[in-house]
Amino acid sequence: MRTELVTNLKRQATNILQRLHEDKEPVLITEHGKPSAYLVDVSDYESMQQRMAILEGIAKGQRDISEGRIKTSDEAKNMFSKWLI
Known part of the structure; x- marks a missing residue:
């Protein structure tokens, strides 16, 4: 499972989503170093x-x-x- 900072999600949402669709690997989104959400x-x-x-x-x-x-x-x-x- 990959981990991304929420700021990276804000800046690179298209790229993160594209990779998610390609490899089907869930992405853990963190805020202030703590788990916040999963993208699946x-x-x-x-x-x-x-x-x-x-x-x-x-x-x-x-x-x-x-x-x-x-x-x-x-x-x-x-x-x-x-x-x-």
């Missing part, structure tokens, strides 16, 4: 969002199971058959 390619960001949504769905399912919120296969088929007329 749009397709990489969207992919991370999709993966996060899947993981959140799995975690929710695991919580439902552990808390007893489950249905049998027949109950689920009956419930869905109402929607799939």
Whole structure:
């Protein structure tokens, strides 16, 4: 991962973005020597969002199971058959 100062981002935004799109390597932006933000390619960001949504769905399912919120296969088929007329 590359690191850039916020002042470099202000001065060289076009070059930094061009390199980001070419090598797909995230860029850590620092202010006063401390991490401030990450620049990531749009397709990489969207992919991370999709993966996060899947993981959140799995975690929710695991919580439902552990808390007893489950249905049998027949109950689920009956419930869905109402929607799939």
